[in-house]
Amino acid sequence: MASLPPIDLPSNATGSGAFDTPALEEGPALFEYLLRLGDDALILGQRLGEWCGHAPSVEVDLSLANFALDLIGQATHFLDRAGEVEGKGRDGDALAFRRDVLDYRNCWLVEQPNGDFARTMARQFLFSTWQKLLFRHLLSSKDPLIAGVAEKAVKEVTYHEELASEWVIRLGDGTEESRRRIEDGLAWNWRFVPELFESDPLTSFLAERGIGADPAAFRADYDARIRSVLAEAMLDPPADQRPILGGRRGHHSEHLGHLLAVMQFLPRTYPDSKW
Amino acid sequence: MESIRAVLAQVPDPEIPVISVVELGIVRSVEPHRVVITPTYTGCPATRVIERDIRDALDSAGYRHVAIETALSPAWTTDWISEEGRRKLRAYGIAPPTKAAVECPQCGSAETEEISRFGSTPCKAQWRCRACAEPFDLFKCH
Numbered sequence: 001m002a003s004l005p006p007i008d009l010p011s012n013a014t015g016s017g018a019f020d021t022p023a024l025e026e027g028p029a030l031f032e033y034l035l036r037l038g039d040d041a042l043i044l045g046q047r048l049g050e051w052c053g054h055a056p057s058v059e060v061d062l063s064l065a066n067f068a069l070d071l072i073g074q075a076t077h078f079l080d081r082a083g084e085v086e087g088k089g090r091d092g093d094a095l096a097f098r099r100d101v102l103d104y105r106n107c108w109l110v111e112q113p114n115g116d117f118a119r120t121m122a123r124q125f126l127f128s129t130w131q132k133l134l135f136r137h138l139l140s141s142k143d144p145l146i147a148g149v150a151e152k153a154v155k156e157v158t159y160h161e162e163l164a165s166e167w168v169i170r171l172g173d174g175t176e177e178s179r180r181r182i183e184d185g186l187a188w189n190w191r192f193v194p195e196l197f198e199s200d201p202l203t204s205f206l207a208e209r210g211i212g213a214d215p216a217a218f219r220a221d222y223d224a225r226i227r228s229v230l231a232e233a234m235l236d237p238p239a240d241q242r243p244i245l246g247g248r249r250g251h252h253s254e255h256l257g258h259l260l261a262v263m264q265f266l267p268r269t270y271p272d273s274k275w
Numbered sequence: 276m277e278s279i280r281a282v283l284a285q286v287p288d289p290e291i292p293v294i295s296v297v298e299l300g301i302v303r304s305v306e307p308h309r310v311v312i313t314p315t316y317t318g319c320p321a322t323r324v325i326e327r328d329i330r331d332a333l334d335s336a337g338y339r340h341v342a343i344e345t346a347l348s349p350a351w352t353t354d355w356i357s358e359e360g361r362r363k364l365r366a367y368g369i370a371p372p373t374k375a376a377v378e379c380p381q382c383g384s385a386e387t388e389e390i391s392r393f394g395s396t397p398c399k400a401q402w403r404c405r406a407c408a409e410p411f412d413l414f415k416c417h
């Protein structure tokens with residue numbers, strides 16, 4: 001798909017930080033995987049929350065806030081469980097509010113700025129289509145928490161995918177301006193899709209043990225679904241771009257730090273506050 | 276002493292107080308020493324309130340020793356809302372979940388249409404009746 005190869009990562013990176021490979025033992029690997037699942041949901045939930053009160057109509061405002069709620073619910077489950085697996089006394093809140101950029105394991109797609117409504121919907125369409133397929137594969141995970149969240153969340157994500165797909169179609173097959181905007185939105189987000197399908201030693205390790213899913217297993221389904229919606233929207237798939245990878249190893253765009261500054265400001269200023 | 280189930284039947288859903296947590300179908304099992312509940316939506320903020328309300332109800336009925344456990348699987352579905360729960364939803368102005376045509380809870384007409392897939396809570400969508408022109412909430416099939 002890509003015309004240029006991804007950047008080679010240092011094979012000998014150690015310690016904790018960007019580009020590190022987690023130890024391939026069941027505990028640390030599961031912790032790392034739960035962070036990936038949880039951080040994707042948390043960061044996109046936070047991004048969508050930025051629309052609250054700003055969406056083009058009240059119905060859309062409600063939809064995006066509800067997406068955010070679903071995603072933050074997923075994140076709570078995954079990150080609480082990650083804290084248990086890690087065994088260092090951190091819960092979901094500690095993981096969400098007291099980690100810095102380099103310790104986040106989300107993909108680049110979810111941290112991208114909202115842009116206009118079309119760019120947000122393009123991002124949602126590309127992500128929710130992927131997340132639904134992922135959760136379907138995780139239904140049979142041997143980790144009961146992952147399987148349980150997948151079972152609940154797959155129904156919710158089906159709504160996300162449907163709504164985002166409907167908007168891609170409505171904008172693509174709409175006015176000249178709406179078409180231009182959704183084309184721009186898809187083109188902006190397109191380079192972050194290959195990362196969703198990146199297999200690394202961690203995904204292989206956990207897929208072999210029936211805990212995680214190898215995204216390569218549903219790449220063809222994803223491409224078919226995306227192509228079919230774009231065809232209905234009378235849109236051509238954007239030109240392939242050099243894929244950007246690294247989020248799973250803690251290497252992020254400059255946007256994530258700004259997002260975390262807003263999200264973490266209150267709990268870091270007033271630690272452990274309750275109301 | 277009231278049975279545990281009778282105590283739970285008095286605990287209203289915090290978002291839709293006309294139905295109880297039992298009628299909503301989130302109480303999965305009642306045993307002498309534990310109650311198992313299952314959340315409706317993954318991120319529903321009512322889940323924590325429900326757990327607290329159940330705790331309070333059990334405590335004040337003398338069931339401090341009864342533990343509350345949460346089970347994610349099998350996932351909650353609107354099929355678990357009882358017939359009585361559905362009747363109460365309709366009387367309250369919320370169309371109960373249905374796979375057939377959605378009927379207006381005000382006038383009963385099936386001439387209805389969706390306004391928005393999402394509403395005031397994760398479990399509801401906004402609909403409108405073309406016969407009586409009233410907007411209403413639909414409890415989504417889930």
